[in-house]
Amino acid sequence: MQMHRPIDVILAGLLISPEIYLWVNLITFSQVWLERLALTEKTAGRINTTRKMGKRAVN
Structure with a gap:
């Protein structure tokens, strides 16, 4: 018996x-x-501000 994902059944119906x-x-x-x-x-702007403050940029 093969099972089908719900998205497969919906797409087949449409x-x-x-x-x-x-x-x-x-x-x-x-x-x-x-x-x-x-x-x-x-x-x-955040990167430039961080550089001006002399700290390493962290995202």
Whole structure:
């Protein structure tokens, strides 16, 4: 007897192929990490302030 994950059953019922689901997940995952790793003005300001104070930058 083969067991199916709930997400597989839902996607099959909605006629969404697993490949489309995986691509959407991959794109979302990539966008979130790119946004998270991007150097923002707030981060740059904190780094500059830390350097001016003569301390090592810690995130």
